[in-house]
Amino acid sequence: MSNSLDTLVQAVRTRLAGTSDDDVFAVSTDEVQRLVERSGDLGSDAQEDLVSATVAAVVGFGPLQPFLDDDDIEEIWINAPDHVFVASGGRSRQVDLTLTTEQVRHLVERMLRNSGRRVDATSPFVDASLPDGSRLHVVIPDVTREHWAINIRKFSRRLVCLDALVDIGSLTPTQASFLSQCMRDGRNILVSGATQAGKTTMLNALLGVVSGVERIVTVEETFELCVPGADIVSLQCRAPNLEGSGEITLRRLIKEALRMRPDRLVVGEVREAESLDLLIALNSGLPGACTIHANSAREALVKLCTLPLLAGRNIDSGFVVPTVASCVDVVVHCERNSDGSRRIGAIVEVPGSVTAGTVDASEVVL
Numbered sequence: 001m002s003n004s005l006d007t008l009v010q011a012v013r014t015r016l017a018g019t020s021d022d023d024v025f026a027v028s029t030d031e032v033q034r035l036v037e038r039s040g041d042l043g044s045d046a047q048e049d050l051v052s053a054t055v056a057a058v059v060g061f062g063p064l065q066p067f068l069d070d071d072d073i074e075e076i077w078i079n080a081p082d083h084v085f086v087a088s089g090g091r092s093r094q095v096d097l098t099l100t101t102e103q104v105r106h107l108v109e110r111m112l113r114n115s116g117r118r119v120d121a122t123s124p125f126v127d128a129s130l131p132d133g134s135r136l137h138v139v140i141p142d143v144t145r146e147h148w149a150i151n152i153r154k155f156s157r158r159l160v161c162l163d164a165l166v167d168i169g170s171l172t173p174t175q176a177s178f179l180s181q182c183m184r185d186g187r188n189i190l191v192s193g194a195t196q197a198g199k200t201t202m203l204n205a206l207l208g209v210v211s212g213v214e215r216i217v218t219v220e221e222t223f224e225l226c227v228p229g230a231d232i233v234s235l236q237c238r239a240p241n242l243e244g245s246g247e248i249t250l251r252r253l254i255k256e257a258l259r260m261r262p263d264r265l266v267v268g269e270v271r272e273a274e275s276l277d278l279l280i281a282l283n284s285g286l287p288g289a290c291t292i293h294a295n296s297a298r299e300a301l302v303k304l305c306t307l308p309l310l311a312g313r314n315i316d317s318g319f320v321v322p323t324v325a326s327c328v329d330v331v332v333h334c335e336r337n338s339d340g341s342r343r344i345g346a347i348v349e350v351p352g353s354v355t356a357g358t359v360d361a362s363e364v365v366l
Contacts, residue, residue, distance in 0.1 A: 061107055063097055064152070068134070074154055075196075078104060080147040090196065090340020104148050111136050117239050127222050129236070130155075135222045155224065162205045170198065171344040178347065178364065182330050183209040186264075186287040192300035193334035198342035199291040200224050200268070202334055206289060207266065217260050219253040220268030233260060250274035254281060264288060276308035276315060282327040297333040297348040301359045304328065317357060325352050325359045 061068060067076050067086055075087040081099040085092050099107075112118065115128035115136075124143045128136045133155030140148050162176040171179075182189060183206055191206070193199045204226055207216060211229030218225050219235045227234075235257060240247040250267065254277040257265055267278050267290035282288045294300035301324060308320045328350045335345035346363055353360045 061110060062103065063099060064107060067095070068132070068152070068154065071156075074156075076150075076152040076154070078148070078150040087196075090336055090342065101147070104150070108138055108148065108150065112138075118242070123239075126239070129222050133223055133226070135224055153224070156201075156226065160201055160205050161208045165202070165205055168341075170342050175344055175347060179206060179330075179332065180209050183207075187329035188282050188287060188327055189289045190300055190304065190328050190331045191289065191291045191334065192294040192297055192331055193291075193345075194293065194295065194336065197334040197336045199334050201342070202332060202344075203266070203268075203289060203291055206332075207264075210264065214263035215261060216264045216266060217257040217262040218266040218268065219250060219257055221250065225266065225268055227266075233257075233262075251277050254278060257281075258286070262286065266290065269293070270304070270307060272307060273311035275304060276311040276320075279304075279308060279320070279323050279327055283323055294333075297331040297346045297363075298361055300331050300333065301328065301348075301350065301361060305359060321357055321359060322354055325350060325354050328359075330364075331361070 064076060067073050070088075072088045073086045074090075075092075076085070078084050078099070081101055081104050083094065084097045084099065085094050087093075108119065111130055112126065112128055114131065117126050117128045119126040119138050119140055121140075124140045126136070126138045130136055130152070135151075135153040135155065137151045137153075138148060162171070162180060165171050166173050166176050179189075189206060191199045191203050207225070207227045210216075211227050211232065214229075215231040215233075216227055216229065217233045217235065218227060221237045223234060223236050225234065235253045237250055237253065238246060238248040250270075250272075251274045254265070254267065254274060258281055265278070265281055265286055265288040267274065267288070269291045270278060271293075278288065278290060292300050292303060294303050305317065305321050305324050309315055309317065331346075331348040331350065332344060333346045333348070334342060336342050348361045349364050350359060350361050
């Protein structure tokens with residue numbers, strides 16, 4: 001199989017030599033099938049396997065392509081060429097796949113080919129979007145100890161609504177009804193939780209309530225949100241070029257988004273000083289939503305009161321805390337169960353008051 005695959009891959013690449021990248025990615029499975037049929041006496045199952053492997057090697061991402069094609073797999077990561085893991089249903093497992101160092105580097109180069117981003121000794125980290133919308137993150141030595149570390153957070157095009165989350169037990173019908181009403185009323189919602197707790201899924205579901213009637217502008221470091229609707233504009237950051245210029249930050253995107261007549265502004269995740277720009281936007285009366293990493297709903301509010309201080313010395317808690325209290329209406333905290341499933345851990349309503357320098361919050365028991 002290995003020799004047949006190498007020979008066939010070379011044959012396809014020879015036929016495509018000199019064509020553009022678009023032509024290469026448009027190569028048909030039927031054409032590969034014809035080449036397979038000429039390559040030797042193979043059974044139908046072997047032919048099918050060889051076609052899939054060839055297409056993956058030529059126009060896909062080689063040995064990783066089956067995992068990218070599997071809708072049940074949520075994330076793929078490589079710690080070393082012989083340590084490849086996947087996550088599905090909230091649980092991770094090591095897969096029976098051994099790559100070479102050269103294969104890993106070649107895969108990364110192919111993934112970054114059309115992204116305009118790079119990874120090298122001067123820029124050892126990279127975030128990029130794959131053609132299907134999946135998010136790629138790469139770290140190389142000497143930041144890592146020895147091997148390239150790669151994470152691929154797959155982009156799900158399955159449109160998840162609040163009712164679907166009710167069906168799988170992530171939230172109750174009463175919680176879904178409450179959150180739907182919050183979105184229709186234009187309330188500002190902060191979705192919190194740990195990594196892989198389902199924050200993005202929840203935010204997508206919330207936006208699905210209003211995306212049919214509102215103009216929504218989303219800003220993210222790399223595209224992850226998949227918002228249904230006709231009047232949606234999605235913006236993502238851009239890394240600096242080789243000369244160190246051309247960078248577009250979340251702070252810049254939030255400011256640009258305000259010039260695009262949004263009915264609702266959405267920040268995929270607030271981590272740093274961009275939280276100040278979001279608060280200023282929300283304080284102007286524009287409905288919005290965002291996610292934030294936190295261990296509880298109340299800790300999410302505390303964190304949102306702290307992050308804007310990174311924007312500069314002229315920003316202090318005397319301004320930030322009352323602004324958070326007046327801007328954020330509801331915090332939805334997502335949690336992951338021990339079996340990998342996700343659920344709503346708490347819904348906290350923010351009454352808009354401040355006590356002893358902190359934002360008051362009252363838990364909504366639904």
